[in-house]
Amino acid sequence: MNVTFFSTKPYDITFFEQINADFGFTLRFLKVPLDETTAELVTDSPVVCLFVNDQANAAVIQKLAAQGVQLIALRCAGFNNVDLEAARQHGIRVVRVPAYSPYSVAEHTLALILALNRKTHRAYNRVKEGNFSLDGLMGFDLYGRTVGLLGLGKIGKVTARILKGFGCHLLAFDVMEDEEARQLGIEYVSLVELLNQSDIISLHCPLTPQTYHIINHDTLKLMKKGVMLINTGRGALIDTQAVIESLKSGQVGYLGLDVYEEESHLFFEDLSDTIIQDDTFMRLLTFPNVLITGHQAFFTRNALASIAETTCRNIQAFSQGTVSGNEL
Known part of the structure; x- marks a missing residue:
């Protein structure tokens, strides 16, 4: 064959x-x-x-x-x-x-959360330059924080188990509900409730006509000011222009992406010697509270x-x- x-x-x-x-x-x-x-x-x-x-x-x-x-x-x-x-x-x-391996994506999700929260990527660069100042590196305890999981398949549930170990309160929105998730202590809520109540929102749903740009101008307004938004699912779950506006206003306080809706012309290639023509992607890279990896969560x-x-x-x-x- x-x-x-x-x-x-x-x-x-x-x-x-x-x-x-x-x-x-x-x-x-x-x-x-x-x-x-x-x-x-x-x-x-x-x-x-x-x-x-x-x-x-x-x-x-x-x-x-x-x-x-x-x-x-x-x-x-x-x-x-x-x-x-x-x-x-x-x-x-x-x-x-x-x-x-749902663990691969779930663990990378936590890597993004922890790095953004404790600003590990920025601290690493500072120390290399001999700058040991702590100004601007303050984070928060994950313990007691409310995390909303948008999509609760295999990856979402593994992510939930890890977050449970940190002492987080877990909310979920999914078209299907199952008893295993409830036994993990996950509370199923409506999409609006999840957006309203979550300190951190992590996307784990498939890309369908119903979930395309599920994070948009309207849904971003429903989130807590300063929310942390993580996407290791599919790039087009997020309206990138809308999230840029929310970063500028402070509505989104942290953004972690392993996927991007126009990634097909970027990710998996070495473009270090070229001028990247995607102005939207380059705009994302200018924010100090944005961390992007190149679709490596599965890797x-x-x-x-x-x-x-x-x-x-x-x-x-x-x-x-x-x-x-x-x-x-």
């Missing part, structure tokens, strides 16, 4: 080649992302493997179908970059990795091994004419 990978990095090759020793697929790794200009690079390969910023819109899927592609295997949980209806129309099945050895394992099992199920359980 031939499999063509797009948006390949050295670590993808390392982990997939290790796992593939047990499966025996023929793997072809391409560095370029999938889009309308690169879809025709797929030759004699019934399976393509995509990542978060590869584009599989209707036009791309039509080209993939013409190249004989029968399966799109996503090596990620999100699938908003795939036109599922177009895939169905062309008889292309789509599978994903619904869970790999642990455990998660990469799990992603490769699940992806290969999804492809194996397809090759054997069975269903993996991870189809969309």
Whole structure:
């Protein structure tokens, strides 16, 4: 079974080649992302493997179908970059990795919270320059603070467990409620209540038409002044222009991002020798109370091994004419 990978990095090759020793697929790794200009690079390969910023819109899927592609295997949980209806129309099945290591993203969420609160990133730079002043570095105790989790799937619940260890009061808003979350001491509330009451708000919901820009001018106004806002979910959950205005006014006191709605032209690449043309992103970087990482929350050895394992099992199920359980 031939499999063509797009948006390949050295670590993808390392982990997939290790796992593939047990499966025996023929793997072809391409560095370029999938889009309308690169879809025709797929030759004699019934399976393509995509990542978060590869584009599989209707036009791309039509080209993939013409190249004989029968399966799109996503090596990620999100699938908003795939036109599922177009895939169905062309008889292309789509599978994903619904869970790999929720601990990786949850722990990175806490890393952003702690770094922003105690201003670790700023203190690190000061000390390197011999500046040991504490002015401007004051934080607050997480103990007793109210944290609102917008989305309470696997990652949200792991995040909740960690925050519970810090002594935080936990609120959650989700379309589904479950008993496990209640046993953790999480209180389900309405979206408005969560926004009104939370000192810290962390986003863990998928990107859907209903959640697109769920953080916007109107919802930002409902938050406590000086709120900490964390997004390790999907970039387009936040209206970036709206959050910039709230940073300027002080309504948002801290912003931690591992995702960005226009990240496909930025993240996963070394742009240190170029002039970044995204003025909105560059404006975010000017705020001292903003901390941005380049979509690295998932990036642990455990998660990469799990992603490769699940992806290969999804492809194996397809090759054997069975269903993996991870189809969309």
